[in-house]
Amino acid sequence: MRTPLQHPAGKDGVLQYAGIGGLDLETGGYLPDVVLAYETWGQLDADAGNAVLIPHALTGSSHVARGSSTEPGWWEELVGPGRTVDTNRYFVVSVNMLGGCYGSTGPSSPDAAGLPWGSRFPFVTIRDSVRAEARLADGLGIARWHTVLGGSLGGARALEWAVTEPDRVLHCGVIAATAASTAEQIAFAQAQLAAIRLDPAFNGGDYYNGAPPLAGLGLARRIAHITYRSEPELDYRFGRTPQTAEDPFGAALPAGRGRYSVESYLDHQAWKLAGRFDANSYLVLTEALVSHDVARGRGSLRAALAGTTADFFIAAVESDRLYFPQQSADLAAALPRGTSVHLIRAPIGHDGFLTSIREISGALKREVFG
Numbered sequence: 001m002r003t004p005l006q007h008p009a010g011k012d013g014v015l016q017y018a019g020i021g022g023l024d025l026e027t028g029g030y031l032p033d034v035v036l037a038y039e040t041w042g043q044l045d046a047d048a049g050n051a052v053l054i055p056h057a058l059t060g061s062s063h064v065a066r067g068s069s070t071e072p073g074w075w076e077e078l079v080g081p082g083r084t085v086d087t088n089r090y091f092v093v094s095v096n097m098l099g100g101c102y103g104s105t106g107p108s109s110p111d112a113a114g115l116p117w118g119s120r121f122p123f124v125t126i127r128d129s130v131r132a133e134a135r136l137a138d139g140l141g142i143a144r145w146h147t148v149l150g151g152s153l154g155g156a157r158a159l160e161w162a163v164t165e166p167d168r169v170l171h172c173g174v175i176a177a178t179a180a181s182t183a184e185q186i187a188f189a190q191a192q193l194a195a196i197r198l199d200p201a202f203n204g205g206d207y208y209n210g211a212p213p214l215a216g217l218g219l220a221r222r223i224a225h226i227t228y229r230s231e232p233e234l235d236y237r238f239g240r241t242p243q244t245a246e247d248p249f250g251a252a253l254p255a256g257r258g259r260y261s262v263e264s265y266l267d268h269q270a271w272k273l274a275g276r277f278d279a280n281s282y283l284v285l286t287e288a289l290v291s292h293d294v295a296r297g298r299g300s301l302r303a304a305l306a307g308t309t310a311d312f313f314i315a316a317v318e319s320d321r322l323y324f325p326q327q328s329a330d331l332a333a334a335l336p337r338g339t340s341v342h343l344i345r346a347p348i349g350h351d352g353f354l355t356s357i358r359e360i361s362g363a364l365k366r367e368v369f370g
Helices: 126-140 153-164 183-197 200-205 214-228 231-237 261-274 279-290 301-306 325-334 357-367
Strands: 016-024 030-041 051-053 091-095 145-151 169-175 311-317 341-344
Touching: 016 126, 030 126, 051 126, 091 126, 126 153, 126 279, 145 153, 153 169, 153 279, 169 357, 183 214, 183 279, 200 214, 200 279, 214 261, 214 279, 231 261, 301 325, 311 325, 311 357, 325 341, 341 357
Parallel strands: 051 091, 051 145, 145 169, 169 311, 311 341
Antiparallel strands: 016 030, 030 091
């Protein structure tokens, strides 16, 4: 793989591509000629000891922070020159997860015959993504990450890195994530998966020559977004207020009534995602998250974590109703070394790991990036 040891000057936050070869997958599938899309910030030290990997969440991308362009990143408050993850000191890497739709090999990518993989794209697990990213790290000359840090799906990926590749992770940050997807989390995900698969335009996953299943993807996003926000936050922002110029009691038939403002908000979130994301990638990455269980095939959770050598930083959002803080506490309690749970004190819910990351930036600075 001809990947530069460090990215050329002036290429902060610019999408790059690396071929990592064929990849055998955990459940028996195989992908030939895998390409990973990634972005970097900062400069890699001569001993490659300052490398930080930041995996994205479910519908995120590799664009963590600003760079050569002015496009803001999704963790602007955390990553950048002079910030907690100071790109004047650290070499930050973020990789679009295998199966995604932002440049890495995924369902919309062409196969050897030039046709989209579509319904033939295999089942990818979080462990598969770690194995793929480890090959990229090899190509970048990174034998060991100073830190692997992520939230939500990114936190699950960070945890899997620490367990699958224990000698390659010095610090592991798991934020708003758990050791395994719970029954309730699987249930929320199943409703989202069904929404996409039941869209008539889905066509079994082979829709690339026609209209994409935007209605199903939009419905999946609505379901997900309700779990990303807390009930008090929704009530405070919207309550029972009608959407401007609409009347929820303005029609004799329910299908013709106007919307409440919270319904308009969910519609906006749905179509915003549908305009930028591929439905098949949403399925692949959601299935990966459903399959997440760091102890799978490794005995108990405590046994699975016993071989880790990283220093862990665990954090939870106080108001999270998708990944409850107690689940972070259970993960911390199972670690081989005493680890406390830092709380993001934000009323917003799960999305607090994005919007209120400043709540734990001081602790991260002291314990990981000092």
